[in-house]
Amino acid sequence: MTTFWFIVIAFLWTGYFVLEGFDFGVGALLPLLSRSEAERRQVIGTIGPVWDGNEVWMITAVGAMFAAFPAWYSGLLSSFYLPMFLIVAGLIVRGVGLEWRGKVRPGRERALCDAGIVAGSVLTAFLWGAVFGNLLYDTVLATVIGGLLSLSVAILHGAVFVTLKTTGPVRARARRAALLAAAAAVPVGVVALPSIPASAMDVPNWSASPWLWACAVLAMAALTAGVALVWRRREGWAFTATALSIVLTTATLFGAMWPAPLPGLTLAEAASAPYTLTMLTWIGLIALPAVLVYQGWSYWVFRKRLTVDISSH
Amino acid sequence: MDALDLARWQFGVTTVYHFLFVPLTIGLGAFVAGLQTAWYRTGKDHYLTLTKFFGKLFLINFAMGVVTGIVQEFQFGMNWSEYSTFVGDVFGAPLALESLVAFFLESTFLGLWIFGWNRLPKRLHLAAIWAAAIGSNLSAYFILAANAWMKHPVGYEVVNGRARMTDLWAVLTNPTALAQIPHVVAAAFVVAGGFVLAVSGYRILRERGLGVTGRRTAEPATAGAGDGDGDATIPLRRRTDMWRTSLRGALVMTALAGVVVAGTGDLSGRLLHEQQPMKLAAAEGLTRDTAGAPFSIVPGVEVPNMLSLLAAHDPGATVQGVDDIQRRYEEQFGPADYTPNVPVVFWSFRVMIGFGMATVGLSVLGLWLTRKRRGGQPSGQRGRQRGRRHDSRTGEKRAAAPVPSWFARACVLALPLPMMAIIAGWLLSEIGRQPWTVQGELLTAASVSPGVSLAEVAISLSVFTVLYGVLAVAEAALLVRHVKAGPEQPPTIPDPTLTAADPDAARLTPTLMY
Numbered sequence: 001m002t003t004f005w006f007i008v009i010a011f012l013w014t015g016y017f018v019l020e021g022f023d024f025g026v027g028a029l030l031p032l033l034s035r036s037e038a039e040r041r042q043v044i045g046t047i048g049p050v051w052d053g054n055e056v057w058m059i060t061a062v063g064a065m066f067a068a069f070p071a072w073y074s075g076l077l078s079s080f081y082l083p084m085f086l087i088v089a090g091l092i093v094r095g096v097g098l099e100w101r102g103k104v105r106p107g108r109e110r111a112l113c114d115a116g117i118v119a120g121s122v123l124t125a126f127l128w129g130a131v132f133g134n135l136l137y138d139t140v141l142a143t144v145i146g147g148l149l150s151l152s153v154a155i156l157h158g159a160v161f162v163t164l165k166t167t168g169p170v171r172a173r174a175r176r177a178a179l180l181a182a183a184a185a186v187p188v189g190v191v192a193l194p195s196i197p198a199s200a201m202d203v204p205n206w207s208a209s210p211w212l213w214a215c216a217v218l219a220m221a222a223l224t225a226g227v228a229l230v231w232r233r234r235e236g237w238a239f240t241a242t243a244l245s246i247v248l249t250t251a252t253l254f255g256a257m258w259p260a261p262l263p264g265l266t267l268a269e270a271a272s273a274p275y276t277l278t279m280l281t282w283i284g285l286i287a288l289p290a291v292l293v294y295q296g297w298s299y300w301v302f303r304k305r306l307t308v309d310i311s312s313h
Numbered sequence: 314m315d316a317l318d319l320a321r322w323q324f325g326v327t328t329v330y331h332f333l334f335v336p337l338t339i340g341l342g343a344f345v346a347g348l349q350t351a352w353y354r355t356g357k358d359h360y361l362t363l364t365k366f367f368g369k370l371f372l373i374n375f376a377m378g379v380v381t382g383i384v385q386e387f388q389f390g391m392n393w394s395e396y397s398t399f400v401g402d403v404f405g406a407p408l409a410l411e412s413l414v415a416f417f418l419e420s421t422f423l424g425l426w427i428f429g430w431n432r433l434p435k436r437l438h439l440a441a442i443w444a445a446a447i448g449s450n451l452s453a454y455f456i457l458a459a460n461a462w463m464k465h466p467v468g469y470e471v472v473n474g475r476a477r478m479t480d481l482w483a484v485l486t487n488p489t490a491l492a493q494i495p496h497v498v499a500a501a502f503v504v505a506g507g508f509v510l511a512v513s514g515y516r517i518l519r520e521r522g523l524g525v526t527g528r529r530t531a532e533p534a535t536a537g538a539g540d541g542d543g544d545a546t547i548p549l550r551r552r553t554d555m556w557r558t559s560l561r562g563a564l565v566m567t568a569l570a571g572v573v574v575a576g577t578g579d580l581s582g583r584l585l586h587e588q589q590p591m592k593l594a595a596a597e598g599l600t601r602d603t604a605g606a607p608f609s610i611v612p613g614v615e616v617p618n619m620l621s622l623l624a625a626h627d628p629g630a631t632v633q634g635v636d637d638i639q640r641r642y643e644e645q646f647g648p649a650d651y652t653p654n655v656p657v658v659f660w661s662f663r664v665m666i667g668f669g670m671a672t673v674g675l676s677v678l679g680l681w682l683t684r685k686r687r688g689g690q691p692s693g694q695r696g697r698q699r700g701r702r703h704d705s706r707t708g709e710k711r712a713a714a715p716v717p718s719w720f721a722r723a724c725v726l727a728l729p730l731p732m733m734a735i736i737a738g739w740l741l742s743e744i745g746r747q748p749w750t751v752q753g754e755l756l757t758a759a760s761v762s763p764g765v766s767l768a769e770v771a772i773s774l775s776v777f778t779v780l781y782g783v784l785a786v787a788e789a790a791l792l793v794r795h796v797k798a799g800p801e802q803p804p805t806i807p808d809p810t811l812t813a814a815d816p817d818a819a820r821l822t823p824t825l826m827y
Contacts, residue, residue, distance in 0.1 A: 049424035052379065056420050060412035062386055067409040070401020070475075077390025077397075078762040085773040088387050089780065092380040096784060099376030103369065103791060272402040273477040280406060284413065291417045298421050301432055 001277045002267050005068040010254035012061035018246045019054035023047045025158015027094060027121030030114060033162060033173045038308045045306045046165040051098060053295055067280055071270035075262045080131050087127050094120025125154040132253055136199040149192040152185035157242040164235045167307050175230060182227040189223050193249065200256040212255045219248035317761045319770040320392040327384050329736055330781050334378035336735055339453055339498060340505020341371045342446035344566060353439050359555040366800040373791050396750050396760030403469050403478040404459050411455035419448030453498050461490035463751050465588045489588060492580040499573035500735045506567030507672050507731035512796050513560035514724030517716055520552045525725050557716050564679040571673030586624035590633040592745030593624060595658040601634035653747040661741035668734035675727050683714050
């Protein structure tokens with residue numbers, strides 16, 4: 001049951017990194033992809049209906065950690081106090097910017113909202129990687145490399161998402177941005193990804209597991225494949241590849257954290273009682289498929305590419 | 314001053330701030346859904362105008378509720394890691410359910426609603442706003458069930474220094490929760506009602522060319538038209554009628570919710586008597602166990618036996634006093650100060666009851682003032698019959714009384730009352746719980762994160778306070794600006810090019826909501 005809930009939490013974080021990954025990338029690239037207010041609306045419009053739902057993946061992941069592994073939740077958040085504080089502050093600035101930019105006056109006020117979106121997206125995307133990098137190695141270098149990995153992959157993923165969801169000049173700029181982001185993401189990935197299974201080498205009978213290494217190698221392969229597919233303008237497949245790369249990276253990360261997600265704390269020690277986990281399992285089994293269905297449906301509703309809309313406003 | 318004090322201040326500041334926005338999200342979401350349902354069923358344009366107008370105000374506010382909520386979820390772990398480790402097994406479950414069951418529903422369907430005006434069929438689009446509103450209300454259920462457990466822990470046992478859940482159903486149907494949830498949710502509807510009353514009152518005054526202070530600001534020729542003299546121009550009449558509709562809706566909502574607040578408040582008072590005697594004693598400032606305890610309206614003005622009547626429905630019942638409970642707690646739990654901040658709890662209790670009752674009283678008065686009268690002025694709605702169903706009940710026989718300008722002005726001025734009442738209710742509830750985080754199990758002083766430094770909490774507290782201050786000013790300015798600007802499409806100017814070709818076209822024209 002403990003292992004099952006660890007996998008559930010890994011799944012929730014994976015959903016969060018894949019979905020909000022492109023939100024962060026789109027937010028970070030906003031000023032680079034658009035030259036006019038109409039184009040900015042086009043770029044923001046790609047994530048407009050879905051970003052808030054994507055963020056709930058994190059809220060659910062953190063909530064599930066609280067319920068299933070209270071000591072992991074409280075240990076992670078209190079030992080990374082300032083980064084977590086900055087992540088929350090970044091999410092506040094970004095969320096308010098996204099919701100308010102259409103309701104404030106054009107000009108300085110809207111520019112301020114856009115600055116909030118960019119700053120919040122870059123900061124938060126960097127910090128998540130930095131936190132996990134630091135968790136695995138506890139060195140400044142690992143922290144920076146982790147942050148750069150999550151930021152550059154988010155930007156790549158977001159750029160590919162924009163190529164998939166737009167038409168016209170924005171789409172062309174997003175393709176160039178994706179290739180530029182790949183120039184950073186691929187080298188960082190080559191350094192960072194093998195370091196994840198390597199960090200768990202001293203855990204007996206586990207870290208040597210070939211599965212973790214396979215995940216890390218496949219994550220690298222998916223990342224490179226994504227870049228190649230962008231180059232060949234196969235946008236749908238490129239997005240699938242970058243998403244897959246994030247899935248595999250997160251899987252490697254959580255694999256490396258098993259069975260001790262924090263130094264000196266095993267999952268068994270951190271876990272809630274079997275009764276609680278059983279109850280949560282039953283409710284999760286009913287609720288999660290429903291969530292997946294209606295969130296999937298919302299992506300289906302907004303599946304069309306966005307054109308530049310000059311008429312509104 | 315140590316990390317514990319700052320962590321408490323941070324929790325207080327961020328939670329009270331979060332709760333400025335949440336009641337409006339809970340109540341206004343349902344109100345907008347109600348308006349859209351009215352439009353869906355009648356096809357009347359003014360309902361659509363109102364839906365979009367209040368929908369926009371709702372969204373400005375919703376953003377703040379969401380982002381400040383993330384702070385709440387994180388700071389249990391960041392500042393209160395000992396608490397989180399102790400209670401997570403029980404307290405974490407409703408929080409996880411809140412995200413899984415409520416937040417996904419709320420955020421996904423709100424996205425569909427905002428962007429779905431011209432993409433979804435009308436029926437599905439209406440369902441989207443209802444799903445979002447239901448999500449908001451469900452989230453209130455889960456978080457309040459978790460909160461109630463702190464005050465009256467049930468369905469658990471303590472094993473190896475940690476609470477272990479033994480009965481989820483008991484946690485979700487905690488009597489404290491079942492009294493508190495309808496109380497807080499209904500109070501949220503009172504807050505939202507007060508907000509709609511203030512906005513509608515302001516718009517009515519503005520349409521009449523009157524300011525909130527009573528001075529005429531514009532259009533003096535039409536001023537006073539709403540007072541029933543019948544010589545109003547038709548556009549003005551129709552405009553004020555639209556705001557009269559939202560005002561009436563809010564009056565009904567506030568009055569009904571007020572009944573629920575009062576009833577569940579009475580129930581909560583009796584539960585306090587049984588479960589949290591210290592909070593009840595502090596709320597009255599009662600020092601000694603007293604039979605036939607009085608209730609002080611303000612210090613010095615007492616109603617004899619009233620507190621006993623409220624607490625036990627028995628005028629002679631004994632209500633425990635602060636000093637006597639302190640002595641008994643010392644015997645039970647060891648020497649410590651078990652008394653909360655009595656003046657804060659005392660005054661919060663009075664602000665909550667006084668301001669809350671004033672708001673509900675205002676709504677009842679408004680319902681009487683705007684009631685439909687035999688042989689009165691015909692309603693201006695009758696001219697607009699493009700809807701599916703013409704409302705025949707507001708025909709010649711019974712007509713709606715116009716909203717008096719003085720009442721509209723009172724609605725605007727009353728805006729802070731329900732907000733202050735609901736915040737005071739939280740101060741009563743949470744400061745009255747001190748010094749416990751979990752009543753009888755865990756003290757606040759033992760809940761704080763041991764490894765977090767004073768400097769760290771000082772940084773987060775000061776940045777959050779500054780950031781929240783700036784955002785509060787921005788939100789207030791945005792709301793005021795949008796209320797002053799009014800709806801984007803005045804209902805009095807139907808676009809003939811749209812309506813001529815296709816009667817549905819006007820209704821499906823999207824407004825930029827985002």
